[in-house]
Each structure stands twice: as C-alpha cells, then as structure tokens.
Amino acid sequence: MEEGMEAAEVSDLLVRDGRIIEIRKNLSARGATVIDARDRIVMPGFVDTHWHLWNTLLRPRVTGVFGASNFGNYTPMKALYGPLYRPLDSYRSVRLSLAEALACGITTVLNFNHNVVSRDHADAELRAHHEMGVRTLFGYGTPEGRGGEIVSEADVLAVRDRWFGSTSDTSVVYGLGVCPGQMLADDAAMARRNGLPIIVHGVRGLLQAGLVGPDVRVAHSYRITDADIASAGANGARFSTSATVESMLGAAYYSNAVNVQRLLGTVAVSVDSAATQTADMFNAMRAMLSSSVSAEAGGKAPFTVRELVEAVTVGGARFHGLEDEIGTLTVGKRADIQLLRTDQPTMAPFSPTDAQSVMDAVVFHGTPQIVDTVMVEGQVLLEGGELRRTSSRAIISEAQDSMSWLDLRALTSSSAG
Numbered sequence: 099m100e101e102g103m104e105a106a107e108v109s110d111l112l113v114r115d116g117r118i119i120e121i122r123k124n125l126s127a128r129g130a131t132v133i134d135a136r137d138r139i140v141m142p143g144f145v146d147t148h149w150h151l152w153n154t155l156l157r158p159r160v161t162g163v164f165g166a167s168n169f170g171n172y173t174p175m176k177a178l179y180g181p182l183y184r185p186l187d188s189y190r191s192v193r194l195s196l197a198e199a200l201a202c203g204i205t206t207v208l209n210f211n212h213n214v215v216s217r218d219h220a221d222a223e224l225r226a227h228h229e230m231g232v233r234t235l236f237g238y239g240t241p242e243g244r245g246g247e248i249v250s251e252a253d254v255l256a257v258r259d260r261w262f263g264s265t266s267d268t269s270v271v272y273g274l275g276v277c278p279g280q281m282l283a284d285d286a287a288m289a290r291r292n293g294l295p296i297i298v299h300g301v302r303g304l305l306q307a308g309l310v311g312p313d314v315r316v317a318h319s320y321r322i323t324d325a326d327i328a329s330a331g332a333n334g335a336r337f338s339t340s341a342t343v344e345s346m347l348g349a350a351y352y353s354n355a356v357n358v359q360r361l362l363g364t365v366a367v368s369v370d371s372a373a374t375q376t377a378d379m380f381n382a383m384r385a386m387l388s389s390s391v392s393a394e395a396g397g398k399a400p401f402t403v404r405e406l407v408e409a410v411t412v413g414g415a416r417f418h419g420l421e422d423e424i425g426t427l428t429v430g431k432r433a434d435i436q437l438l439r440t441d442q443p444t445m446a447p448f449s450p451t452d453a454q455s456v457m458d459a460v461v462f463h464g465t466p467q468i469v470d471t472v473m474v475e476g477q478v479l480l481e482g483g484e485l486r487r488t489s490s491r492a493i494i495s496e497a498q499d500s501m502s503w504l505d506l507r508a509l510t511s512s513s514a515g
C-alpha cells in the first residue's frame with residue numbers, strides 16, 4: 099500500500115541503508131537480498147502511540163478491565179507491583195512487550211513509562227528497546243504510586259544524553275518525552291525548558307491550565323468533548339485512541355475518536371496496556387469501527403476503512419511528528435514494513451480487485467497470525483512469524499521468572515505492611 103493507497107499492484111520495493119529507495123515493477127538490484135512477497139500484502143508497519151510496556155508482566159494479575167467496573171483491578175495491581183520492580187523486571191517486561199509488538203506487525207512504539215522507579219530502570223528499558231530494534235519514542239514519567247513528584251530533570255537529561263545524544267545509535271530510538279504525573283504544570287515547564295514533547299492521559303487538565311501547545315500528545319479519546327478536541331487541536335495537540343481498551347470500558351469512558359477524525363482530519367491508535375488487552379492492531383481497527391457505528395445514531399458518520407488503515411499507520415506517524423519519515427511506503431521514507439500472509443485460512447481466497455479490497459481484507463480478516471515478516475529501518479526483525487534476533491522462548495521464560503519474583507515480593511511487602 100503506497101502513499102495515498104490509490105493502487106494495489108504487484109511491484110518490487112528496494113531498500114538500502116534503512117530507507118525505501120525505489121518502488122516499481124521488475125526492479126533489479128545487483129547483490130540485493132531478495133524477500134519473496136508472493137501471497138503477501140506489503141504495507142507499512144503499525145505505529146503505536148502510547149503503551150505502558152513496563153506492566154505487561156502483570157498480565158496474570160490484572161482482571162476485570164471492562165464494562166461498569168472500568169479499570170477492574172488494574173490500578174491497585176500497578177500500585178502494588180510497580181514500586182517492587184527491579185531494573186531487570188522492567189527490562190524483561192519491555193522485551194516481552196516488543197516481542198508481542200513484532201508478532202502483531204508494530205514497528206514503532208511510544209513507551210509511555212509511568213513507572214520509572216530510578217534512572218537505572220529507564221536505562222534497562224532503553225537497553226531492551228535497542229536490543230529488540232523496534233522504533234521507539236520514550237516517555238519519562240514518575241514512578242507508579244508516586245504521582246506527586248515532579249520528574250527529576252537531572253535524570254531525564256542524563257537519560258537523554260546517554261540514549262539520545264549525538265554519539266548514540268539513534269537509528270531506532272527517536273525521541274524522549276515527559277509523562278507528567280500530578281505535577282502537570284511543573285512537569286510541562288520542565289519538558290518545555292528542554293524541548294521535549296509532553297505526553298499525557300487526557301487533555302482536560304492541560305486545557306484548564308492553558309498549557310496546550312503543538313508539543314502535546316494526548317493518549318485516549320474518551321471523556322473529551324467536541325469543544326475539547328477543537329480547542330486542543332487549534333493549539334496543535336495530537337490525539338490517539340486506545341481503541342481496544344476504550345471499547346471495553348463503561349459509558350463514562352465512551353470514545354470520541356471518530357470526532358477527532360472529523361474535526362482534526364486524523365487520529366492515531368495506541369495499545370495502552372498489554373496487561374489488560376492485546377497489541378493486536380487489526381482488532382483495534384475493528385474496535386474503532388464498532389464503536390463509531392454504535393455512535394452513528396448520534397449523527398456521527400462512522401470511520402471509513404481507509405481511515406482505519408491510516409489511523410494505525412500514517413496517523414500514528416503524524417502523532418509523533420514523523421510523517422515525513424514513516425507511516426507509508428514512499429520512496430525516501432524509512433523502511434518500516436510488514437508482510438501479511440494472504441494464503442491463510444482467515445484470509446483466503448484472496449483475489450483483490452483494487453486498493454479498497456486489499457484494505458477490506460486487512461481490516462476485516464486480519465489477525466496477528468498473518469504477520470509474516472517485519473522490518474524496521476530495513477532490518478528484518480521477524481521472519482516467518484519468528485523473531486530473528488532472539489528467541490521468544492527465552493523472553494517468555496525470563497518474564498515468568500520475573501513475575502514469580504515479583505509475586506513473592508508482593509506477598510512479603512503486604513504481610514509486612
């Protein structure tokens with residue numbers, strides 16, 4: 099699917115030095131490694147815009163995040179386990195999350211880290227990001243359960259210098275932001291002093307404080323009115339929807355993502371937490387559609403299939419301010435690409451007539467099981483559905499070790515307290 103996705107043709111695509119160099123029929127490139135994309139849809143990797151990768155480990159302890167219970171036991175479990183994390187646990191949770199990301203065709207992740215217990219924890223997470231190779235934006239936040247503290251400016255700058263300085267490898271990790279806790283205004287001022295984006299849950303607090311600007315990226319499209327969207331949008335803020343999670347919550351958290359699309363012309367999608375839901379972006383597109391169809395009676399036109407595909411690709415790129423670099427298969431852009439199998443039981447028979455029919459197949463029949471090959475910056479990270487750099491088995495076993503250790507610590511801390 100190319101820029102504008104007007105054409106769905108059989109073409110060759112040449113990647114060199116991490117970028118898309120050429121797209122046309124019958125390409126030949128001497129010495130190039132050839133990936134056979136027969137029976138495959140070639141499309142941009144999915145772009146996530148808000149994900150708390152640290153808490154994927156808590157998957158077996160988090161329950162009931164749906165309906166009137168809203169967040170179930172998600173908040174108390176984060177508060178119980180979050181402070182107990184060692185840097186090793188943060189590292190393992192990020193590795194597990196990124197293994198899931200790749201299995202789901204995600205090539206860019208915004209790690210909204212609201213459990214930076216110490217600078218070592220941030221370093222451990224960024225080390226995992228570098229090892230796994232998924233394009234990363236990192237949001238530095240206050241430790242879970244300690245929302246009254248301003249993010250340490252010295253720590254943020256030290257992490258920036260270590261991982262985002264001119265000497266470090268910036269080919270995969272793109273940017274650092276600040277995730278404010280309760281100290282919204284102070285954190286925002288600190289972020290702005292240092293030219294870092296501000297990544298927040300909801301926009302109401304910043305709107306009331308008169309602090310919305312083009313550096314503000316808003317996670318979630320629930321509990322926002324059309325006036326909020328218009329006002330924040332006029333000041334340059336960008337919005338995403340955690341569609342899979344939001345579609346599970348009660349009426350108080352009803353998503354207004356479709357009106358973000360109508361009023362601002364673009365919306366992005368995020369995973370939010372893989373402890374509460376999956377990172378399946380195919381499912382997220384269908385959740386967006388079913389939520390917007392439910393709102394149709396209120397006079398809102400539902401999402402089109404094209405808008406859904408754009409939301410999980412170029413919409414995410416716009417959210418990050420990276421639309422010139424990622425989000426479409428365009429000559430000159432970074433080679434963040436996924437290949438989807440069409441010869442699978444959920445997809446066959448595949449016989450597209452135009453780009454619309456390809457997008458229909460992806461939105462209505464896609465599942466992570468069809469994600470065959472994923473590359474970031476031209477590096478193949480998933481091939482035949484298997485990780486290339488490391489083994490899923492090791493990642494899973496280490497995650498289980500950490501969860502057992504955390505369970506023991508939680509038991510000890512609650513019996514001591």
Ligand SMILES: [Zn+2]
Binds near residue numbers: 148210299317371
């Ligand atoms: Zn969140």
